[in-house]
Amino acid sequence: MADIYHIIYNPYANRGGSAHYLDAFCTLLDAKNTAYKVYETARRGHATEITRDIIALADGTKYIVIMGGDGTVHEVVNGYRQGDNVVFGILPAGTGNDVASMLKVPVGLENVEAAAANILEKNIRQVDFIAAEHGMQSVLFFSYGIAAAMILEMAKYKKKSKISYYRALLKNIFSFEAGEYDVTADGGDTRRYKVDFCAVHNCIHAGGGMHLISEAVMDDGFAELFIVENRGHFRRILNFISILSKKVHLQPNAQIIKVKNVTITPVTNNLCCVDGENHYIDQLKLSVRHRGISVFHKTPNA
Numbered sequence: 001m002a003d004i005y006h007i008i009y010n011p012y013a014n015r016g017g018s019a020h021y022l023d024a025f026c027t028l029l030d031a032k033n034t035a036y037k038v039y040e041t042a043r044r045g046h047a048t049e050i051t052r053d054i055i056a057l058a059d060g061t062k063y064i065v066i067m068g069g070d071g072t073v074h075e076v077v078n079g080y081r082q083g084d085n086v087v088f089g090i091l092p093a094g095t096g097n098d099v100a101s102m103l104k105v106p107v108g109l110e111n112v113e114a115a116a117a118n119i120l121e122k123n124i125r126q127v128d129f130i131a132a133e134h135g136m137q138s139v140l141f142f143s144y145g146i147a148a149a150m151i152l153e154m155a156k157y158k159k160k161s162k163i164s165y166y167r168a169l170l171k172n173i174f175s176f177e178a179g180e181y182d183v184t185a186d187g188g189d190t191r192r193y194k195v196d197f198c199a200v201h202n203c204i205h206a207g208g209g210m211h212l213i214s215e216a217v218m219d220d221g222f223a224e225l226f227i228v229e230n231r232g233h234f235r236r237i238l239n240f241i242s243i244l245s246k247k248v249h250l251q252p253n254a255q256i257i258k259v260k261n262v263t264i265t266p267v268t269n270n271l272c273c274v275d276g277e278n279h280y281i282d283q284l285k286l287s288v289r290h291r292g293i294s295v296f297h298k299t300p301n302a
């Protein structure tokens with residue numbers, strides 16, 4: 001069978017604006033006489049099911065193009081198991097496009113052709129992902145603490161805008177109660193931290209473009225354990241300001257540790273944000289799967 005692109009398309013991404021991206025991409029494929037099939041997601045978790053169905057098709061490498069934001073990417077990655085014969089491409093069409101930015105895929109409707117270049121030329125490389133023992137997988141982060149609380153707060157608002165984001169931020173700066181977490185990094189001693197934030201990242205940006213971890217590399221075999229200890233409201237405000245100048249890692253209550261394996265056990269607050277979606281997780285046993293997933297990217301692995 002000739003190569004075919006399986007396009008997993010989230011019609012709700014970018015408040016429906018993703019339809020324009022789909023049109024633009026399909027026009028490119030038509031012009032090149034390239035075969036494709038579009039799968040539209042209809043509900044939460046649907047992209048995971050679609051991904052499994054595509055992977056289960058007859059032999060050969062599957063080319064899956066994700067057309068949505070970070071939420072759609074997260075669902076698709078959770079339909080994948082290491083070793084499946086599949087290459088993923090991303091055409092960023094969502095509100096949060098942190099995965100695309102990590103892969104240096106240009107964002108914006110005017111850039112669809114540039115964003116599609118590596119997909120059409122089939123430039124492939126392998127990147128890392130983070131796997132949790134309970135089965136969940138992430139290409140961005142697992143995050144306990146204030147980020148998860150903000151997502152929870154935002155979910156209460158009917159209209160989502162910059163203003164509601166700042167409203168949730170302000171509310172959490174003053175009312176978020178720091179949680180306690182037992183953390184074991186790479187088989188070392190277990191330490192208990194009282195934190196505003198305790199996360200494992202494999203990305204520079206999170207939360208729709210917030211610059212958090214400059215040294216994150218997507219295929220270095222390590223994730224970054226990022227701990228921001230609680231030091232009261234004033235320190236919390238300074239920490240948020242430091243994100244704007246990309247210096248949160250330099251704050252006196254912040255530390256970043258490169259890890260391959262890490263266990264985080266919440267003592268007081270088990271709400272965990274995974275790639276932007278909230279879940280209640282009593283214990284996270286995470287391991288980095290080095291170059292465990294293939295993506296369309298212009299630079300091959302060294």
Ligand SMILES: [Mg+2]
Nearest residue numbers: 217218220222
């Ligand atoms: Mg890394």
